[in-house]
Every structure is written in C-alpha cells, then in structure tokens.
Amino acid sequence: MKYYRAATVRERSRRAEPRQRRSKRLPGNAGVTLIEMLIAVTLVGLLSVGMVFAMRIGLMIFSKTNAKLMADRKVVGAQRILEQELEGMVPFTVGCTASLDGQAPIPTSAVAGTTPYFHGDGATMRLVSAFSLQQAWRGQPQLLDLLVIPGDAGGVRLVVNELPFSPLLAGANCTGVAINPESGLPAPNFLPLVLGPQPFVLADQLAFCKFSYLMKAPQSLKPVWASSADGMVWPMAIRVEMAPLAPDPSRLQPFTIMAPIRLHRAPEVKYVDINP
Numbered sequence: 462m463k464y465y466r467a468a469t470v471r472e473r474s475r476r477a478e479p480r481q482r483r484s485k486r487l488p489g490n491a492g493v494t495l496i497e498m499l500i501a502v503t504l505v506g507l508l509s510v511g512m513v514f515a516m517r518i519g520l521m522i523f524s525k526t527n528a529k530l531m532a533d534r535k536v537v538g539a540q541r542i543l544e545q546e547l548e549g550m551v552p553f554t555v556g557c558t559a560s561l562d563g564q565a566p567i568p569t570s571a572v573a574g575t576t577p578y579f580h581g582d583g584a585t586m587r588l589v590s591a592f593s594l595q596q597a598w599r600g601q602p603q604l605l606d607l608l609v610i611p612g613d614a615g616g617v618r619l620v621v622n623e624l625p626f627s628p629l630l631a632g633a634n635c636t637g638v639a640i641n642p643e644s645g646l647p648a649p650n651f652l653p654l655v656l657g658p659q660p661f662v663l664a665d666q667l668a669f670c671k672f673s674y675l676m677k678a679p680q681s682l683k684p685v686w687a688s689s690a691d692g693m694v695w696p697m698a699i700r701v702e703m704a705p706l707a708p709d710p711s712r713l714q715p716f717t718i719m720a721p722i723r724l725h726r727a728p729e730v731k732y733v734d735i736n737p
Contacts, residue, residue: 533713539663540718542594546621547699547720549592551602553578555628557635557649576638576649578631581699582689583671584609585654589631594623594661602626604634606654609670616706618665622657638693648691664715668704675700695724 493501555578580587586607593600606622624630636650664670674690675698690696699722703715 529712536664536713536715540715542592543619543621543663543701544718544720545592545598546590546605547588547701548722549590549598550579550695550722550724551589551591551626552695552724553589553602553626553628553631555631555635557632557637576635577693577695578635578649579695580649580651580691581672581674581696582691583673586672586699587634587651587654589626594621604631606657607672608654608656608660610656612665612667612706614666617667617670619663619667619670619701619703620656620660621663622654622660624657647693649693664703666706667715668706670701670703673700673702674698696722698722 554575557576578587578589586605588605588607589602590605591602592598593603604624604626608620608622609617610620612618634652636652638647638649640647671688673686673688674696675684676687676690676696677694678685684697686700698719700717700719702717705714708714
C-alpha cells in the first residue's frame with residue numbers, strides 16, 4: 462500500500478502560476494476594434510496616395526526637363542551642322558552644260574570649267590561642301606542646296622538638299638555666264654532650286670531667315686556685306702540671320718551664325734612662277 466504526500470500550499474501556488482500567466486497574456490478582450498482598423502486603413506491609403514502623387518510629379522518634371530534638353534540639343538546640333546557645311550565650302554569650278562527651254566547652253570568662257578559653282582541670294586544658296594550629313598568630314602563632297610521655304614505651322618523654315626558630288630551633275634545645274642544688270646559684272650546662271658524628296662530641316666518655326674555674304678567690293682579694298690553673291694568671286698564669309706517665330710526665354714532659340722570661308726587658292730586663277 463502506497464502513501465502520497467499532500468501537496469503543500471507553496472507547490473499548489475507554483476502549479477497555478479503558469480495558468481495565471483496565460484490568462485494575463487491572452488485576456489478575453491484582446492484585439493482591435495473596427496474603428497481602429499478603419500483609421501489604420503485610411504492612414505495607409507493617404508500615405509499611398511501621397512507617394513503616388515509625389516512619383517507622378519517627379520516623372521512629369523523629368524519628362525519636361527528631358528524634352529527641353531532634347532529641344533536645346535536639336536537647335537545646337539542643327540546650327541553646328543549649318544556652320545560646318547558653310548565652312549567646308551569647296552572652291553569647285555564647273556563647265557556649264559545645262560540649257561534653258563531646250564536651247565543650247567550659253568558658253569561660259571574661252572576655257573571650260575572656270576565658272577565658280579556658287580550662287581546665293583537672300584533665300585537660297587548653292588555650293589559644294591566637304592561636310593556630309595551622313596559621314597561628317599569623312600565622306601565625299603556634297604552638292605548642297607539651302608532654301609528658305611514657308612513652314613507648316615506658320616513662319617518659315619530652313620532646309621537643305623544634299624546630293625553626292627559629281628562634276629557632271631554640277632555642270633548640269635549651270636546654264637552659263639551672263640552680265641548681271643544690277644552690278645554690271647559677269648555672273649553664273651543656275652537652274653532654279655527646287656525642294657528635294659528628302660530635305661533635312663535645319664531650323665523650323667522661324668520669323669525670318671536670310672543670307673548675306675561678305676564680298677570684296679569692286680571699287681574698294683574693304684569688303685562689304687551683300688544680300689547676294691552672284692559674281693565670279695568667292696565670298697569671304699557667310700552670315701545666316703534667324704529669329705524664332707514665338708520667342709521663349711526658357712528654351713534655346715535659333716541664333717544668327719557667321720561662318721568664315723577660308724579659301725587660300727582660287728581654282729579659276731592660273732598660278733605660275735614669277736621669274737626674278
């Protein structure tokens with residue numbers, strides 16, 4: 462027969478202590494109310510909406526800044542191309558072979574191929590350039606036709622036609638040499654410029670665009686700016702004046718450029734040694 466000792470009061474209190482602790486840790490009224498849940502969900506929603514609006518504003522600012530930067534780069538790039546095309550002028554002389562209205566071409570001079578392939582007025586210009594849109598300074602020379610034409614959204618635009626250089630093609634554009642009634646000097650005659658199938662737009666939405674040429678005056682040693690260059694001499698510099706149709710101080714606007722023409726040898730002049 463076994464006998465068991467009755468538990469003391471101290472042992473009974475130790476056995477009841479874990480149960481009391483569990484009752485304290487998990488009270489019957491533990492949890493959150495519906496109002497507290499609604500408040501928490503509302504705060505999270507407000508924070509999410511604020512973050513979405515902040516991200517949207519940031520993306521809009523980034524998009525506008527990128528568009529403005531690309532527009533500024535486009536203006537700078539187009540005007541750099543125009544300046545390099547003018548500075549890369551090649552002093553090429555041509556023998557005129559074109560005819561007007563099916564008639565025989567007008568004789569150029571006693572020596573074939575002595576007519577400068579260059580003509581310019583206030584709205585058009587024709588020249589040979591060593592700079593190419595596709596290959597820059599690494600490509601072959603190009604026949605360039607610069608024209609100022611009306612724009613689609615008002616104002617005018619400056620475009621350029623580019624064709625690979627060919628002496629035959631250049632000669633087909635020239636009809637001969639005649640006396641200019643305004644200056645009284647001989648000047649080459651060229652066929653009228655027409656817009657090509659794939660012209661390159663150098664500047665658009667312009668209030669005006671005009672060309673001027675720094676030429677040697679016939680009766681003075683000081684060069685003067687002229688609105689046309691139709692003589693038998695090469696220009697010393699070319700100026701392109703432009704102004705935007707709608708000025709915007711926050712954007713880079715088309716500006717006037719002046720390109721010096723560095724020609725150190727005239728091909729139509731025969732160079733010989735001078736005996737001392």
